[in-house]
Amino acid sequence: MxxxxxxxxxxxxxxxxxxxxxxxxxxxxxxxxxxxxxxxxxxxxxxxxxxxxxxxxxxxxxxxxxxxxxxxxxxxxxTRLTRQSIIELYELREALEVFAVGRAAQNPMQAADRERLESLIEETQVLLEELKTSGQWELDAAQMRRFTVSDLGFHALLLRLAANTRISKVIADTRLMILIFGIQRSGHRRDELERIYRHHREILEAVLEQDAKRARRLLAEHIQASAQERLAEFDHWERESSLANLDLANSLSLED
CATH class of the missing domain: 1.10.10.10 (Winged helix-like DNA-binding domain superfamily/Winged helix DNA-binding domain)
Incomplete structure (x- = not known):
C-alpha cells in the first residue's frame, strides 16, 4: 500500500x-x-x-x-538601541498611552479591574518595604523581575480598559524594545520606586474619578520621568563603556 x-x-x-x-x-x-x-x-x-x-x-x-x-x-x-531610538520609543509610548488612558477614564471601572489595579500598585509598596527592612537601596534581580511584572500589568490593564487592541499591541512591542536596554540596568532605587508608586496611585484615582484630562496629564508626566531615567542610564552606560574601551586600548599599547 x-x-x-x-x-x-x-x-x-x-x-x-x-x-x-x-x-x-x-x-x-x-x-x-x-x-x-x-x-x-x-x-x-x-x-x-x-x-x-x-x-x-x-x-x-x-x-x-x-x-x-x-x-x-x-x-x-x-536590536541595539541608540539614544535617539530610546527617545522615539518613549515618545510613541506617551502619544498612545496618554490617548488610551483618556479613553479608559471616560467609563466607570468594574470592581474586578479596580481590585486588580490596586493589587498591582501595592506590589510596588511591598517592594519598598522590603528595601527598607533589608537596608538595601535598590532592588535585586529577583525583586526587579517582580516589579517588571506588576508594572507591565498595571499599564496593560489600563490599556485594555481603553478597548483598543491595536494600540495595546503597538505599546506592548514598544515596551519590549525598551526592555532590551533595560536588561542592562541595575534595579530601581528607593526614590524611583516611591515616585512610581505615587504616580500609579494618582493615575488610578484620576481614572476612577473619570477625570480624563487629569489622567492624561499624570500619565504623560509619568512616562516623561521614566524616559529621563532611561536616558540618564544610557548616558552612564555609554560613558562606562567608553572608559572601559580606553583602558583596554591603553593596556594594549603598554604591552606593545
Missing amino acids: PRRSKTHHPGEKHSVRMKAYLLIQKKIASGELRAGTLISELALSRELGSSRTPIREAAGQLLAEGLLELSPGGGIVV
Missing part, C-alpha cells in the same frame, strides 16, 4: 510560526537573548522541535517590528 505523504493544515503552520515568534520574544524579554546577540535558526528550531522555516518567518516579522536587526556580517541580531 503506498505511503501517504504527511500534510500540514494551514492553521498548524501558522501556529508553529506563532510559537517561534513568542519563543524569540520571551528570550529577548528575559534577557537570555541580549542586545547584539546573533539569532541562531538551528538552535531555536531544535528547541521548538520544528524546521528552520517558522523560525525564519518569525525572525522576519520581528525584524519588521524592530526587535531584531541585520548585523554587518549578514546575520540577524537583537
